[in-house]
Amino acid sequence: MAYFLKPTALLLAILALAGCGKLQNDINVPLPAYSAELVVECYLEPGKVPSLAVSTTVPYLSSVLPQIPTDVTVTLTMPDGTAVPLPFQPNYQALIDTVSGVKFHSHIGRTPLVARPGDVFKIDVVDTKGRHVTGTTTMLAPIPIDSVNYKFNDKTGSERKAYFLTNFRDPISLDDCYRLQLHKGNPAKGALLKSPEVDMSVEDRLLNGQQFVLGTSYRFNAGDTVTATLYHIDRSFYRFRQSTRDARNANGNPFAQPSAIYSNVQGGVGIFAVLSSTTATKVVR
């Protein structure tokens, strides 16, 4: 958890003060053989052409280049039962593009997706080695953002900053989860494709049916255009994201227990979801 990090940082700082010499060394770790699995990452969006990235898991200490299998067949099944093949058309440029924010896909459809809340989609991914991944997902209803607002601190000059609040109401149903991103910049100029200022996930376990107010620290300057994007996600997506976060945090944190990855696809690793979002933009003045 985040609040352990600061005490841990303190501890390490104290120890660094007390110590002398190099306390971190490179070592050779012989890892046993590891068999690769297919990794599927697919986020459908209404109005956008469906695409997904299929890669494979690799031994941890192997080459940094992603392994993109070329022998994979992907079929997306629409809510009405229509099977739509997504051909292998990778945009390899995205793998080295660190500016535009365009995501890599290995497979992409031809027509924009039509999706409504409650629609059920299925994915089928198979390669010539017999690896077979399947998944099912349902589009959730978007949750309206009631309001966004901000407040400046009482400092001046470059230290004058504002926090930002996003308000929305959770529906009565249980197990709703949310992901909120705050981007700075003009949405019309692709700001929403860039790395967000804030990216947080919450669930309604303790606040079911109540008002949510998600805030930030004092971090926005006068003149910033801030866009809040609120994704309504299901529990399996929330759990996948949580498990990947826990697994990452365990690497390098001696206090953490490693987590298994909880995918919502079967036969491999990954996530299959329909993004259901609402946005609100405000200029901080």
Add this chain to the structure above:
Amino acid sequence: MAFSYSARYLFLILLLSWAGPQRAWAQQETRFTLSGTVRSARGEALPGASVAVPALGTGTAADSLGHFRLSLPAGRHQLVIAFIGYLQQTRDLNLTRNQRLSFVLDESGNELGEVVVEGAATLQEKLKTTQMGVEHLSIREAKLLPALFGEVDILKTLQLKPGVQSGGEGTSGLFVRGGSSDQNLVLLDNALVYNPNHLFGLFSVFNSDAVQSVDLYKSGFPAQFGGRLSSVVDVKLREGDRQHYVATGGIGLISSRLTYEGPINKGKGSFIVSGRRTYFDIFTRALNKANEGKEDYSPIPDYYFYDMNAKANYTLGEKDHLFLTGYLGRDIFGFSSTGGFNFNFNWGNTIGTLRWNHVFSSKLFVNTSVAVSDYQYNLSNKLDTFTFGLGSNIRDYTARSDFEYAPTDRHQLKAGALLTQHRFGVGRLDANSGDGRINFGSDVNYYGLEGALYASDSYKASDKLQLEGGLRLTGFRSGADQYGGVEPRAAARYALNERTSFKVNYALMYQYVHLVTNSGATLPTDIWYPSRLSVMPQKSQQVSTGASFLLGNGKYLLTDEVYYKWGRNQVDFRDGAQLFVNPELDAEFIFGKSWSYGNEIYLEKKTGKTTGWIGYTLAWSWRNFQPQRGTTGVNNGEDFHPNYDRRHNLTVVVLHQLNPRINLTASFVYTSGNLTTLPLGRFGLQDIPGSSVGLDPRPVPIYPNRNSYQLIPYHRLDLGVVYKIGSRLNQDLTLSIYNAYNRRNAYFVFFDTVKDKGTGRTTGFQARQVSLFPVIPSLTYNFRF
């Protein structure tokens, strides 16, 4: 749970063994009872002090009040009264009637002429007792031994004993014979200590200036102890000087201590008050101030801890004594970010005990106590008018009575009862805003009632054979859920001769409260949870056997013990479990079994200028958690070792009194490396549009197997010098050198990304090993006025 037939049978045997042979014994010869107390020159009781008659090969140890009782044939005897850290005393006695005597022992090391610390009688007593798997820690030894940052730590000293593992470099967590750290019953003057650590386990909560004695039971648990599976750490505080007002203390590298003690009402009682505080925060504040305004400098958060111990005792009359104990300790952590975020985090224990000791006769006395024990953590964030708080606590109220009765010199009966009300504040969360838009609070609380009845008898069947049997009946109730357990305890000692004895014992334990943690370490945010709903009590059984040999004319005691321990309903947690403020927390548990076995060899020397011990443990610990509750279990249901499983563990401790002013000490530890879980595979995650740009540079690790990688072996040498100064040797300078040859022991290993310095792009991955402590010298000034 109903009483089993075997349990009733055992209880019957106990009763018969008590009722049987006493008359026959009484007819053999004229015997009288010698009883009394053993106290220090300051008037403090000396629990564990030995009163022996070497010529008869008999003796006894003083109880927690310093009382002893010994049956001897009429006639002349030479008594030897001894206690580690005190000058041995020899007294001639002509016993013609039942007699009471009080012995006063002087502390060793306070006189220029004194050079030898005697402890042969203690070893003799250890040989003769039926109790196995127990380590009595001398505070004098603990104070002499070199310590990390010069902070004397009794729990870390216990880690130097065989069968006890630490959780990791520098930490004071105890892992006893394959058990986890939450399976230790840690008692401070009979009150339970839920979190015995400061600063993530780097320091224990016990201030050595205030501690009288520490006993660690690893097996053969006496029937008066229960509620945890693996060990009992029984810490007794000092009572204070009954003769004089005395101030003691120390100034060290990271903390200072001050203790004040003295008599109450002309020696009718005494008190002791002891406090300790660290001063990390003073250094870090100065460092922050010096670097204020630097762009690339991140201020170090404030951190300090303090603890205070107090104890008072008063003699109401010849037969009644009152004892009052208090403890308060807190770790305080604070942080203010440049983003306007204020973060405060504090945690600690609060403990109080009132004990009444009543002596009915020289054969019967009772201790009745009430205790409160509270552990809590509180975490709060504040930004402008928004506040967010998170916390948890556990609070126990305990009442207990413990009777000890010695009807004849062959029987030592103990019986008692205890009742504890637990309040588990499993999670408290509140969020508020000044404008009222946010006003949310959530509390998850449970109550539990835990009770126990016990009886035991230590029966001396002959000079060679001693038997001990006990039965503990336990019960626990939380809401509508009720559990019960029958816990038989049995031990036997056969003395082949004056220098060799064989021992065997068995114990069954239940644990009704469980630590909720998904971390391999003890964290202050770990919470306790009662047995309720699907969370059944943990259960453990242990059988151990061993032999003890007195060697070298009684100067050395060699002990070899083997044990096998097996447990059921051991707890772990689902990956990604919601452990905070979860009203359905029981659904996050998963359950498995454990088993461990090993051999502990221990050679100790307590006489002469050079004392110390060598301990070696060969041990295995296992766990198995089958797939359950929608999970794949742990390690896909296959057997695995917990991370504290260590095949080999060698400790060598040497204390040498060079002269009355100088003590030299050294301790060496070698253990197999810790086990850890490393990822075997990884995959890249792009995430949704508008998240990170490009393939996320932080790959997602995949951990197929638990604890499958072993770190390099751990070894460390610590050296110490205690130099006494002043004409009365009442001050000293203690130099400790931790990790004297600067060994880079592995604290953990992780896989780091290697980046191109020009482009910042990831070019590969590299395993890196992190060490925690290099060589750390420290100097402490201690005084006593």
